[in-house]
Amino acid sequence: MVNSQKDYISVTVLFIVNLLNYVDRYTVAGVLTQVQTYYNISDSLGGLIQTVFLISFMVFSPVCGYLGDRFNRKWIMIIGVGIWLGAVLGSSFVPANHFWLFLVLRSFVGIGEASYSNVAPSLISDMFNGQKRSTVFMIFYFAIPVGSGLGFIVGSNVATLTGHWQWGIRVSAIAGFIVTIALVLFTYEPERGAADRANGDSKDTVITTNTTYLEDLVILLKTPTLIACTWGYTALVFVSGTLSWWEPTVIQHLTAWHQGLNDTKELAPTDKDRVALYFGALTTAGGLIGVIFGSMLSKWIVTGWGPFKRIQTERAPPLVSGGGALIAAPLLLIGMIFGEKSLVLLYIMIFFGLTFLCFNWGLNIDMLTTVIHPNRRSTAFSYFVLVSHLFGDASGPYLIGLISDLIRHGSTLPKDQYHSLVTATYCCVVLLLISAGLYFVSSLTLLNDRRKFRMEMGLDDIQSKPIRTSTDSLERIGSNEDVASSRL
8 A cells, every 4th residue: 555544654663763763873972971981082982983883884784775675674674673772782781991892782783773774765665655755754854853963962861860871872772672562563564666656657667677686786876866966965974974973072172161171071961961952952953944944945946836936946856955065064164163252153053054954854865766766776775875874974973083183182171172173074064065066966967867767667658747756745757847858
């Protein structure tokens, strides 16, 4: 069934798992200074915690993508989530003299998350189509900013309440076991391509393919929209991952500097909790507003609603994504330059920067489903994840931490720690500009790639009939603009 009550129940459970995924990912960031003190590690090793998790996440993403296109996706997710939760819980019991074991267990968390993150979007694309698929994807990716923000808040405050940072990361594992039961009971495996078949007007809709895995990869590499979007997203993920991991620590150093302390370790727990609360709230609010407004703006431009009639275009999703990155760049630069003079200004710039940076969250996967065959989607999403994390938030936190260590030359003064981390993150502004350029490139190839997708699916036989897609709430594959483009 497509767009049924059963589908809504399933996607609700998938959303909760996705939310918990991002909560867990950033609970460590919420207690990072305590973790560094407990294991007596530097900034570079602190960044390595996130890096080892994402390395395993990347390595196993293609494996899970391959399995997801060929086997039962529901049970792939359940097994992966079980591994993830066991590793999270186990990492919280590692003693102070075994930091290497803590890293190993955090890497196992990545194995579990790879199974879920690569398979869930494929499931959703087979449950919903048209306007409903767009809306569901938008809501599903609310979990990124909301979960990340909650991770900072939950991790820091639970650690303070219990007096142990370990409980700050255990709480997500405990909640996860309950969610796993719901995953077993209330989700199901939909027929592959069912939503695309229901969405088409042609009786010759093609759902099955006879291509090998290697042939699938070649076809994906010949899809320019996927390539440009992947690298544009990668640059954004480097920035968002780096800021999410290090910015609370940057603000703690700034607070300790303003208080005249000789070491950020002397900062009161209440001040650390306040930083986590404010940053978590800004991340959540900015992310929600960014996802909603980015998705709505794309819809308005596609449909030519109201004042957007003069700029109506089917290319809106990548244009909006690139525009958000372009606006976020100067906002973050202002915060980096003038943040030390005003903590309030720094918070304001972080909020608006994150808001515009999050324009793309609800548009990426939704847009790619309109250019990728259903039987290749898990594979495509897995390499999308692999590349974006390998060159994005897997390497970002470690590289920024390493550069920070080199700049401050071993100084523990809060002022020096603040300046070294801020200086190291200037590269994020350049990466946002690169991301914007790549999204603008993908806007030039989007319509042609959609036409190729329709031909492979057998949906291009009647161009005069509008065919709803999932890229936007009211977007039509067979729009006049696309038809005109195909005649050029």
